[in-house]
Amino acid sequence: MSNPAIDWGSPEAAKRLARRYAAERRFKLLGLSAVALSMAFLVFLLGTMLIGGIGGIDAAFLSGSDATEADAAGVWGAVKGSFLTMVVTIVLALPMGVFAAIYLEEFAPRNRWIDIVEVSINNLAAVPSIIFGLLGLAVFINFFGLARSSPLVGGMTLALMTMPVIVIASRNAIKAVPPSIRDAALAVGASEVQTVFHHVLPLALPGILTGAIIGMARALGETAPLLMIGMRAFVSSPPSSITDPATVLPMQIFLWSDEVDRAFVQNTSAAILVLLAFLLLMNGIAIYLRNKFETRW
Amino acid sequence: MTPSALLVLIAGLGVIGWLVAKARAQRLNTRRDALHSLPGHHGWYLALWIILPALLGFAVWGSVSPGMIHSAVLADPAAARLPSFEFERNAIISEAFTLAEYPGTPVFNPEAEALVPAVVAAKSKFGAIGAAIILILAFAGGGFGYTRLTAQFPARTRVERAVLLSLLSASLLAILTTIGIIASLLFESGLFFSKVSPLEFLFGTHWSPANGSFGAVPLYWGTLFIGAVIAMVVAIPLGLMSAIYLTQYAPADVRRWMKPMLEILAGIPTVVYGYFAALTVAPMVRDLAAAIGVANPSTESALAAGLVMGIMIIPFVSSMADDSIAAVPQAMRDGSLAMGATRSETIKKVLIPAALPGIVAGIMLAVSRAIGETMIVVMAAGATANLSANPFASMTTVTFQIVQLLTGDQEFDSAKTLSAFALGLVLFIVTLILNIIALRVVKRFREAYE
Structure with a gap:
């Protein structure tokens, strides 16, 4: 200077x-x-x-289904619809997501095909959810002719949306398992598949489950794709199977918020509280799992 | 036999096969090194041979049998009196199917009642044939697998090959989903563009699907104005400053608590934000508009939707900014501080310029998220296509119109419903480009400092 x-x-x-x-x-x-x-x-x-x-929020509200009268309407039908939808989603998305992650982390050769798979998984995780709804409508309903408004189609659509989230979380969890574990298993004669399924996967499981729960929480709050596949019908009795017409909790909130009758305002807020309580519970479980089982290598 | 009972039966046979093969392999294990594979592998090998052919048969039969049942019902004498017009005939037959499954359902066409016995008979006949075929497949597969069970048979390599194959196919599902999205959007948009010129759709300024005018420019404008302008005006300063405060100033304890709290904003379902926007924010915005002298303020406004969307986006911006700032090497920060710069000078002159590519990428991801957001605009932004820069005006967006066009009565070949897919295609392409650029920038940025 x-x-x-x-x-x-x-x-x-x-x-x-x-x-x-x-x-x-x-x-x-x-x-x-x-x-x-x-x-x-x-x-x-x-x-x-x-x-x-x-x-x-009272017992009648928690145990009733949708009704035309605000006083008689409850959330149980929607909660059950959400539950059935989530069961379909997790049954499809968790194994598929974990398998894909195992393949990409442990077995995939480095070539252009695998690059395409990786790019498409990363992009799918960021595609707007309404696009998955259009996919579900065009493929599951119009092409395969599955039942509209059913938890089956809703769950399949949400599974496609959740799978990339689970793949990304699972890959990170698998990546975090140190190579020494694999080397030790291979050194005493385990095959590669045995190494992965007996040693790597159990150690990565807490991380995988945390990711899966977070992905499920996102799917539970999702409305837009389900609007596309017609889960907005007035359903006055809880669905009894995954092919019955059903509605889900966020959709019930949307339907009630559209009601002209002012008496539904309280119902809408109460249903939101129920939904938030479920989300809080799921995220709480995810945090608990992470803190309890997380291993620092 | 119902499909679910059949699936349980197949699974049961698989378990039996597993136990049988395992027990037999254990009997063959007479001395050291007698077996090539573990007994469990032999079990899995036989179970796969039982389950896979049966499941394949189940899937094939499930896709061909409805057509066979349908034609069997048509061939029944009771169907001779049905009208020959195909649409009407199919409606009656589908009612007969519903009646057969749920007796006592009210029906429109009394003819359907007469068809019920034929439907029940055809269903049970083809159900029995299908079950028989599937069981034969299961036993044939199982028998074949069992004959290969010898002490030196490499069951492990075979089972592991099957496992690898299933892992591979799971990862291919991601590509399949992408292809499915692109193919279905392109296909339906192709139908739309055969009715409406793409030029009108992309550059026309009048949107009124009910009257057959599909100029989507007002929708793009509404989407960008709400998602990329108003929402970002809220989210960028708040998100960026929150990230800076939490990474640079806040004590570790505060950071540990505040960061997850901020992330809660991203975890709240969008339908809740939409309700919040419509019920609480929109009236406030309307009162504000009235107070500053806007004539006839509407309850649905771009500002209300954009504000709430911005709040939702804050955690995206802040966590991306957080990561990028954390990735700047400590040495650069220390260097600046050692030269006598204050913390804020270091942040403004050193950290932010160095972290800029990552921050910009984060903002691009946030924009892509905002323009694809549906529920908030559906509940708060309004339905009128409006090409104006007035934030108090009601505006509509691409996602809002997709929802609007596809809910309610659907005729699947009308230009009105098909235009929703064309809008979806535009949305997909725009978000895809934003995501690809952003992910690439982030990747290159990380490599630069590693």
Whole structure:
């Protein structure tokens, strides 16, 4: 620099420093207020739902199905529809996702085909959910002629959507298992398949399950793809099998929010509370699993 | 025999085969090294030979038998009195099927009642034939597998080959899904573009499907204005500043608690945001519009939808920014601080420029997420196609129109429903391009600092 002799004690320098420190404090305050504002939104949103809905939750609401009268309507039909849909989703998406992840991490050769698989999995994870709904409508309903509004079609559509999430989580979990485990198993004579299924997979399982639960939580809250395949019918009795017409919890919220009758406002908020409670439970289980079984190698 | 009972039976036979083969292999295991594979592998080998042919038969039979049952019902004397017009005839037959399954269901066509015995007979006849074929396949496969069971038979390599094959096919499902999405969107859009010119669809400025005008520019504008402008005005400053505060200033304890709290915003279902936007935010926005003198403010506004969408996007932006800032080498930060820069100067002059590619990629992912978002706009943005820059105006988006066009009455070949797939195709291509660029930038950015 051209002026090596700055007088740090001079009033100019002191003013300059004060200005820089003030800028520092302003910046820090700005960051803090961004966090605070985001949190405030969260609290406001949850608070609105809690105040609007807590009064609507009672035994009749939890055990009833959809009805034309707001007082008689309940969420049980929708909860059961969600449950059946989630069963179909997990039965399809978990094995497929884990198998794909095992193949890509442990057995896949490095070639262009595998690159295409990887790129398409990463992209599928970011494709808008409504596109999966269009796929389900075009393929499962129009082409294969499966029943509209059924948990079977809904579950299959959501499984396609959830699979990439499970693949990505499972790959990370499998990658985290140290190579020494594999080397040890191979050294005492296990085959590659035995190594993976007897040693790598059990160690990666907590991570895989955490990813699967998070993917399922996302699928549970999903509405748009299910709108496409017609799960918005008025269903006044709980579905008894995966081919019956059904509705799911987020769809019930959407249908009730559309009602002209003001009495449904409380029902909508109450159903949102039920949905959020399920999501909280699932995420809680995922966090518990991660903390309890996570191994640092 | 019902399909589910048949599946249980096949599984049961598989278990029996597994036990039999395992027991036999154990008997063959008379001395050290007598067996090539473990008894369990022999068990799996036989079980696969029982289950796989039977399942294959099950799938093939399941796809051909409905047609056979249908023609058997038509050949029945009771069907002779049916109208020859095919559409009407099929409606009656499908009612007869419903009646056969759920007796007592109310029906429109009384002729259907007469067909019920024929349907029941055909169903039980073809059901029995199918079950017999599937069981024969199971026993034939099992018999073949059993004859190969010798002490030196390499059951393990065979079973492992089957396992590898199933792993491979699971990973190919991802490609299949992508192909399925592209093929179905292209196919239906192709039908649409044979009725409506692509140029009109891409560049026309008047959208009114009910009257046959499909100019989608107002939809693109609404989508971009809500998702890429209003939502980002909310999400980028809040997300970026939150990430900076949490990574650079907040004590470790605060960070450990606040980061998951922020992530909750991303975990709330979009239908909840939509309800929140419609019930709480939209009236506030309307009152605000009235207060600053906008004439006739509507309850549905681009601003309400965009604001709430922005809140939803905050965690995406902040976690991407968080990762990118964390990836900047510590040495660069230390260097800047050692030269006497304050923390905020270091952040503004060193960290953010270095992390910029990652932050931009994160924003692109967030935009792609925002323009594909459906429920918030369905519930809060409105249905009128509106080409204006007024945030208080009601605006419609691509996703809103897809939902609008595909719910309700559906005739599948009308230009109105098909246009939803064309909109889906545009949405898919745009989000795909954003995602590919963003993922590539992130990858290159990571490599640059590793």
